[in-house]
Amino acid sequence: MTTASEMWSNLGSVMAALVFAWAMFKQYFPSQLRTHIEAYAHKAVGHIYPYIHIKFPEFAGERLERCEVFTAIQNYLSGSASARARRLKAESIKDSRSLVLSMDENEEVVDEFEGVKLWWSSNLIVSQKPTFSWFSSSEDRRFYTLTFHRSQRELIMGSYIKHVLEKGKVVAAENRKRKLFTNNPSSNWGHYKGGKWSHVAFKHPSTFDTLAMEPSKKRQIMNDLLKFRRGKEYYERIGKAWKRGYLLYGPPGTGKSTMIAAMANFLNYDVYDLELTTVKDNTELRKLLIETSEKSIIVIEDIDCSLDLTGQRKTKKQEKDDDEEKADPVKKMAKGGEESKVTLSGLLNFIDGLWSACGDEKIIVFTTNFVEKLDPALIRRGRMDKRIEMSYCCFESFKVLARNYLGIESHPLFTRVKLLLEETEMTPADVAENLMLKSDDENEEACLEGLIKALEKAKEDARKKSEEEAAAARVIAEEEGLQKLSEREHENGGSGCAKEVKENGVV
Structure with a gap:
């Protein structure tokens, strides 16, 4: 009867023989013959081994940029499958409100989708040579591997991967910090680390609960925002870009900026505060739009004061001043240098032209104290979809303020x-x-x-x-x-004037 020690000894001998045979095969067999044999070997193993592997690398592309798919999978696993992992890794990711937990290297977890089991593993390839690349201190490569039975290929490649990416984006949106952006002057884009936009953490405390406004009006605005956020399929069906325009108008001090902050907190969107006077021309305006992220609110405050976008003709004095500035560079510099060449047409294309479809789920907000000064083309329906009048304080608004302050x-x-x-x-x-x-x-x-x-x-x-x-x-x-009486007297040559004055009672 064969003992356990003899079995292990025989197994060791077999493994050693296989290793020796593999080494001899690689060294002495011709490369073309070796390629054919390896191909047949892979096919043979494929008939026996029924599992498929999909690799998701952390970096890809010529510039080795971080893959959005990898990040989405990391977020998905941190919120679900990693709950069953034995070894976790905690990372502080930029713009995240909390630590992100992920599987440690060489760890594997089991996930289940519609009754089907599949396996996620986190892998790391350690490079042996140093690198001086700006994006990383080494050439180490991380990747996730998804393993599943080949009979479930259609389900995994279709529904499951889509489910993972959508869930990962939701987790990222819940964890990320909201940001408040402002555009840098066009001439200094190269000097700013952030490029076209600079940002700080958005910490404005305003909410619809603390907003001084009639409750019915607040509910109407909140329902409109919710409908927009859930309207991806609707906008695709009607063939419109997934965006919405809001015009906030009313006297100063009526809460227009506070309304924008409440909208951002309600939707969990970033805010882009666009200063048009620092934008050089329409081309630069389009570049700024391309750099904005999804789930964001683009704000142009006091649109009537930002540029000459009223559509009205200039007076002769304004035209004369413009001609003097062009002829006198010193006078032009005294007024603050080169003026913005953004036109009404460029701004309209920014709002609802072809370029407005760059990125989904965006809200554009204009604020003004004098809505009558704006060009009708700028605020028509389809560009500014909803107009909200921010009026004087009513009793319902007062009760909100009394609750907030007292x-x-x-x-x-x-x-x-x-x-x-x-x-x-x-x-x-x-x-x-x-x-x-x-x-x-x-x-x-x-x-x-x-x-x-x-x-x-x-x-x-x-x-x-x-x-x-x-x-x-x-x-x-x-x-x-x-004055009219005097003109009439002049026309009549003074005759009958005294009588008319007496009759009209004018002394």
């Missing part, structure tokens, strides 16, 4: 505040300033009394202004009446 839902003085808000125009910013506690000794009642005094003063100032305007209008009307 922590109260009701008070006996609310009745007086409500009556005054119905008779007086005051912006939410001014109301909030009066509700802010100025010292530790001040309480909510003192703040409300201060607000009531401010509202009463604003009401009185508005009354006086209205009376002054009415008086000025009467004076102008009388002057126009006298």
